[in-house]
Amino acid sequence: MTVIGSTIDTAGEAYVAAAESTTTKLAEIDGELQKALAGGGERAVERHRKRGKLPARERIELLIDEDSPFLELCTLAAWGSDFPVGANVVTGIGVVEGVECMIVANDPTSRGGASNPWTIKKSFRINEIAQQNRLPIISLVESGGADLPTQKEVFIPGGRMFRDLTRASAAGIPTVALVFGNSTAGGAYIPGMSDHVVMIKEQSKVFLGGPPLVKMATGEESDDESLGGAEMHARKSGLADYFAQDEYDAIRIGRSIVKRLNWRKQGPAPRAEVIEPLFDSEELLGIVPADLKVPFDPREVVARIVDGSDFDEFKPLYGSSLVTGWAELHGYPVGILANARGVLFSEEAQKATQFIQLANRANTPLIFLHNTTGYMVGKEYEQGGIIKHGAMMINAVSNSTVPHISILMGASYGAGHYGMCGRAYDPRFLFAWPSAKSAVMGPAQLAGVVSIVARGSAEAKGLPFDEEADKGMRAMVEAQIEAESLPMFLSGRVYDDGIIDPRDTRTVLGMCLSAIATAPIEGTENFGVFRM
Incomplete structure (x- = not known):
């Protein structure tokens, strides 16, 4: 050896100094991770539980094999933006019935699980990882659809999420959708484009347009259940392949689907x-x-x-x-x-x-x-x-x-x-x-380059160079690049x-x-x- x-x-x-510095940074990062773990906050989670529903991470914990690890990915997506840390979706790799799967779970406690621009970017990355590594995709669906105030950044690029699902299926990568709640408008295409779909009695709601939109568009009066409920899709539309009694039953069925995939690794x-x-x-x-x-x-x-x-x-x-x-x-x-x-x-x-x-x-x-x-x-x-x-x-x-x-x-x-x-x-x-x-380079180097270019420009124009302003500019640029490189x-x-x-x-x-x-x-x- x-x-x-x-x-x-x-x-x-x-x-000792390096270890202390790392420990301090880890504590800062952990504070931000806790924001993602908290979802929409204590009140939103409690309200969600009172409806008889499990939070996204508990659904994942029940789905994956007992005592197996979950490699969460892109947890800090949307950090530093106007949107919640985590971008309203929990994603990562977990083992289900011995099969490594890419799991994507909307967090309905955080803004109803709505898709904002960072949700879209995070989803693209997750689908990319799943396709590159041939990981079966399990979607735990419960989302209010697009974040409407930012629809201009969500609607057009967001269609790629559905494209990626169909391409995964075409490549022989299994796709499974467990629908825990609303899957509305464009979101209806997640179960619509998945190979296997599980819906839950009196809980799953899948429709292109909900009752208010149907009323506005056609004048038709309808209710959630007849329009897009689990039983309707199981008995009439055929969109639901499996009809679950509750969330635990849906997760059990989801695990059984993966067990029956006969999935084999192709690498060493x-x-x-x-x-x-x-x-x-x-x-x-x-x-x-x-x-x-x-x-x-x-x-x-x-x-x-x-x-x-x-x-x-x-x-x-x-x-x-x-x-x-x-x-x-x-x-x-x-x-x-x-x-x-x-x-x-x-x-x-x-x-x-x-x-x-x-x-x-x-x-x-x-x-x-x-x-x-x-x-x-x-x-x-x-x-x-x-x-x-x-x-x-x-x-x-x-x-x-x-x-x-x-x-x-x-x-x-x-x-x-x-x-x-x-x-x-x-x-x-x-x-x-x-x-x-x-x-692109270290903060001090970048600030120095900007300074040299500015000095050269002043000299070429025959103008005096303001040393004090240059000093302030360098400090500002260094601080900006330092913050943006973390x-x-x-x-x-x-x-x-x-x-x-x-x-x-x-x-x-x-x-x-x-x-x-x-x-x-x-x-x-x-x-x-x-x-x-």
């Missing part, structure tokens, strides 16, 4: 024996310094997440600012690319390109551990071909067909974010640590799939690798032209 050693001093001043099975890392995951709290300008060794992270802390490093003496190598994680083979000193030089880019090609030859998923300020700039490096070498790495990342998972640990700036498989490069999953930051800001915009506690990294990666193995894992030899 090629076991990684560790030089961390958990009693050292630097480690993990090694049966899982070997824990040799080092404590608790120590991940203090590895990333509070000041991201201070470098850290990503091998310390690798040693705490891979099986047996066993890591075969590839080209350790070449391009040493990027650590690459092979390992297993929860029994699954993986290739790892981890930034060691932030900056990517030509050697690192060429090393990464070769490593990505090898991973594709071996049908091995790749994990990218981000802490990069980008590709190196300067006359020497431009003349040395940093553009073509960086482009080579990005080309390899873009065209690689093995699954990618990205973890933003520290900085993820500039084109380095792209080369390390940022959001735009379709990683199967992307998570951030509380310490992460991502932007993980909660980015997670709120669904630029990641969630912020995770560093100590949970191994567990989260294991769940992702298991989900990924639902689909075939196949590499490619077809890359774009590499400019040599």
